[in-house]
Amino acid sequence: MSNFENIIVEHEGKVATVTINRPQSLNALNAQTISELSTALDELNTDGNCRVVILTGSGEKSFVAGADIKEFSDFNSEKAEELARNGQNSLFNKIENMSKPVIAAVNGFALGGGLELAMSCHIRYASENAKLGLPEVTLGLIPGYGGTQRLPKLVGKGLANELIFSAKMISAGRAKEIGLVNEVFTLEELLPKTMELAVQISKNSxxxxxxxxxxxxxxxxxxxxxxxxxxxxxxxxxxxxxxxxxxxxxxxxxxx
Incomplete structure (x- = not known):
């Protein structure tokens, strides 16, 4: 496994846990983090000892609070389109199309690119303190990492429009009600319960x-x-x- 600065990869049996580790910025996604995640997932997808991947954030406040806006605040249209295309191809679409299940353990804020990251995973568990939303229209933008495509498939077009247009955050409980997350647990239970599911899956074909x-x-x-x-x-x-x-x-x- 490669050496990383912004993520931590741990193995327990046939389950690998990938933790985004930028607590000083609430685990916001910057270019380096996206690149490291892409590399780690490529390696895990070909690792015969890994059957399931758990994706989570460090600390108790945030899964991923969004993209690192400072990195692209001065982009022109061409560079912005390239950012979205490269991000989708190198990470978000890659997760969705991995041959191994990826479970998001959403521990706190999952906003913008963070929610898009969780939605690209095959299964989503969340902690009770999780807040989820797509606030891009408050910046004069729209979701660029697949949010407009994956959210309607998960919750339906009407609710997706409401969440995207209003930019409001919803609670973990509401996210479960509308099918955006599968289950909600206390923060202390989140990773053990996610691991429990991952181990169960890892026993199957x-x-x-x-x-x-x-x-x-x-x-x-x-x-x-x-x-x-x-x-x-x-x-x-x-x-x-x-x-x-x-x-x-x-x-x-x-x-x-």
């Missing part, structure tokens, strides 16, 4: 999960059903299916 991620990501598109059908068929030729079915028939737990 990695080949099945990787194909499920791809199929779910295409749900609602013209390719979704065909992708599911083909993946279902492909898995019949692979070792995980053979082990899973054998374990079921032999009344034992599978070993993937």
């Amino acid at each position: 990695p080949l099945g999960i990787s194909r499920a991620i791809k199929a779910v990501n295409l749900s609602g598109s013209s390719e979704g059903f065909e992708t599911e059908i083909k993946a279902f068929g492909e898995l019949f030729e692979l070792e995980d299916k053979k082990e899973g079915v054998a374990a079921f028939l032999e009344k034992r737990k599978p070993e993937f």
